[in-house]
Amino acid sequence: MQVGALDAVLKALLPVTRVVDAVNTWIGKRIAWLILAAVVVSAVNATVRKIFDTSSNSWLELQWVLFSAVFLLCAPWTLLANEHIRIDIVNNALPKWLRSTIDAVGHAFFLLPLTIIMVVTGIPFFLRSVEINEQSGNAGGLAQWPSKALIMVAFAMLFMQGISELVKRIAVMRDLIPDPHASQRSSLETEAEEIISAIEKH
Numbered sequence: 310m311q312v313g314a315l316d317a318v319l320k321a322l323l324p325v326t327r328v329v330d331a332v333n334t335w336i337g338k339r340i341a342w343l344i345l346a347a348v349v350v351s352a353v354n355a356t357v358r359k360i361f362d363t364s365s366n367s368w369l370e371l372q373w374v375l376f377s378a379v380f381l382l383c384a385p386w387t388l389l390a391n392e393h394i395r396i397d398i399v400n401n402a403l404p405k406w407l408r409s410t411i412d413a414v415g416h417a418f419f420l421l422p423l424t425i426i427m428v429v430t431g432i433p434f435f436l437r438s439v440e441i442n443e444q445s446g447n448a449g450g451l452a453q454w455p456s457k458a459l460i461m462v463a464f465a466m467l468f469m470q471g472i473s474e475l476v477k478r479i480a481v482m483r484d485l486i487p488d489p490h491a492s493q494r495s496s497l498e499t500e501a502e503e504i505i506s507a508i509e510k511h
Contacts, residue, residue, distance in 0.1 A: 319480045326473040330389055333470050337386025340379055347375035366447040374456050381463030385470035391490045405491075409482045416475040424468035431461035 351372050358364040387393055403411070437443075438454040445451050480486045 316483060316485060319476060319483060319485055322476045323480060323486065326476050329469050329473040333385040333389055333466060336466070337383045337389075340382045341386075343375045343379050347372050347379070350375065366445065366450045370445060370447070370451045374451065374459075377456060378459055381459050382466065384463060385466045388467065388470050388474060405488070406482070409478055409488075413475060413478045413482065416471050416478065420471045421468060421475070424464045424471060427464035428461050428468065431457070431464060435461055 350368060354364065354368045354372070435454060435457045438457045443453040443457075445453060477486065477489065481488045
């Protein structure tokens with residue numbers, strides 16, 4: 310593809326990336342509240358078990374489903390915010406062009422193929438669970454198909470966010486847009502400054 314044609318394609322795709330970013334941000338911010346729900350369920354379940362010497366596998370499994378929903382459905386938002394796990398000290402020491410190249414290669418050849426595999430294999434995994442009305446192996450547990458639906462939905466969302474990040478990264482390398490993470494400070498730097506500030510106060 311010629312350089313001019315590539316730039317034209319990127320410019321056409323950039324508005325789409327903004328829509329994907331907005332949708333995943335909206336979903337992520339709301340799904341994150343399920344952490345609070347999981348904490349409340351866990352606290353109530355523990356309290357009832359201690360006071361009344363009784364418990365329910367359904368409430369215990371609900372904690373796992375809530376946590377899984379946060380972990381899976383917030384992954385695209387985490388990728389968008391550039392807060393996914395990596396070695397920040399090494400990454401920040403690299404020149405800008407090399408960081409962008411590593412991100413582009415990582416998204417194109419590792420992240421996107423993985424998401425495709427997970428969606429393609431996750432759909433029959435979910436459909437089979439619905440077909441047999443799969444239930445928990447624990448007495449009084451929950452149905453299994455809702456939690457299995459999370460896999461294909463989350464990786465489909467992550468695929469879209471991966472495409473968005475790849476397009477933006479290439480656009481940055483082509484100087485079509487400013488680097489959205491250029492002024493972002495790593496969580497390690499922020500945490501270190503907070504610790505130093507706390508020490509100085511005491």
